[in-house]
Amino acid sequence: MKRDFLAVTDFSKEEIFETFRIAEQLKADVKTGKTHHYFANQTMSMVFAKPSLRTRVSFETGMVQFGGHALYLGPNDISIGKRESVKDIAQVISRYNDWIMARLFKHEHMIEFAKYASVPVINGLTDYNHPCQIMADMLTIHEHRGTVEGQKVVFIGDGNNVCNSFLNFAAVVPYHFVLAAPEGYDPDPETLAKAQAAGLSKVEVIRDPIEAARDADVLYTDVWTSMGQEAERQKRLNDFKGFQINDELLSYAKSDALAMHCLPAHYGEEITEATLDGPHSVVFDEAENRMHAQKAVMVMLANSAGAGIQV
Numbered sequence: 001m002k003r004d005f006l007a008v009t010d011f012s013k014e015e016i017f018e019t020f021r022i023a024e025q026l027k028a029d030v031k032t033g034k035t036h037h038y039f040a041n042q043t044m045s046m047v048f049a050k051p052s053l054r055t056r057v058s059f060e061t062g063m064v065q066f067g068g069h070a071l072y073l074g075p076n077d078i079s080i081g082k083r084e085s086v087k088d089i090a091q092v093i094s095r096y097n098d099w100i101m102a103r104l105f106k107h108e109h110m111i112e113f114a115k116y117a118s119v120p121v122i123n124g125l126t127d128y129n130h131p132c133q134i135m136a137d138m139l140t141i142h143e144h145r146g147t148v149e150g151q152k153v154v155f156i157g158d159g160n161n162v163c164n165s166f167l168n169f170a171a172v173v174p175y176h177f178v179l180a181a182p183e184g185y186d187p188d189p190e191t192l193a194k195a196q197a198a199g200l201s202k203v204e205v206i207r208d209p210i211e212a213a214r215d216a217d218v219l220y221t222d223v224w225t226s227m228g229q230e231a232e233r234q235k236r237l238n239d240f241k242g243f244q245i246n247d248e249l250l251s252y253a254k255s256d257a258l259a260m261h262c263l264p265a266h267y268g269e270e271i272t273e274a275t276l277d278g279p280h281s282v283v284f285d286e287a288e289n290r291m292h293a294q295k296a297v298m299v300m301l302a303n304s305a306g307a308g309i310q311v
């Protein structure tokens with residue numbers, strides 16, 4: 001049976017920690033020049049309905065490092081749901097490729113993709129969530145602070161797709177997640193309720209960024225206007241005033257707090273350039289870890305289907 005990775009909650013806590021262990025080993029292999037052609041001659045279709053730098057380059061490079069090859073299919077190539085149905089695209093690609101990575105607007109389309117694909121589907125972002133990002137972010141926190149359990153991670157800004165994945169993570173691994181968002185920008189209510197009901201993590205949504213930032217281990221932010229919300233940009237610029245990570249907000253966090261951002265960043269909006277380039281920032285470690293975390297997710301999915309890869 002093939003296995004997909006559509007949300008962080010597809011993995012158990014043990015599987016998440018095993019993914020981190022594998023990611024760290026794969027990262028060490030890359031740094032020392034050790035090859036690991038676990039997916040030699042395998043191919044991946046990367047279906048993008050939205051733009052990307054990190055997701056595209058990290059998956060494509062990761063496939064080469066695995067001895068395989070990835071194909072980029074952009075928004076104008078297949079026009080999901082317009083030129084062709086999700087159902088047919090998923091079945092056709094499954095006849096050519098061993099893997100599918102997709103970045104789509106509607107999360108329902110991602111679920112439909114996985115349903116009709118006979119090969120593993122990895123979610124590279126939807127309007128609802130961004131699980132690969134959160135695996136990379138938590139791997140980065142694990143690397144820099146030795147653990148993710150019990151860490152106070154404070155998200156300043158929009159209760160968006162990235163935020164929903166932090167909530168999904170909170171339903172599986174215990175930590176302390178605080179969202180500071182203006183009224184009207186709360187995360188998906190069902191996802192928030194599930195994260196709180198799981199009873200593992202402390203999960204809070206508050207309005208005051210300074211109160212949220214107090215004693216934080218991590219200050220995290222993302223753009224105020226996500227892909228697909230461009231028409232709301234002006235309103236959002238007004239609504240999110242004050243919800244910025246800068247050196248002043250960092251002064252309320254722990255003295256060794258990490259500043260994080262999934263990128264792309266809009267300097268002077270959700271984060272200042274000085275903070276992003278400053279001593280607390282681990283933003284480029286996060287970006288790098290996208291590749292190692294995703295490769296580890298692939299090993300986990302293959303092993304669930306009986307590949308028996310030993311990392």
Ligand code: CP
Pocket residue numbers: 051052053054055056125133262263264
């Ligand atoms: N963080 C992230 O997913 O970046 P891209 O949109 O460039 O892939």
Ligand code: NVA
Pocket residue numbers: 125160161162222223225226227262263264
């Ligand atoms: N929330 C952002 C994340 C980009 C990686 C977006 O959806 O555009």
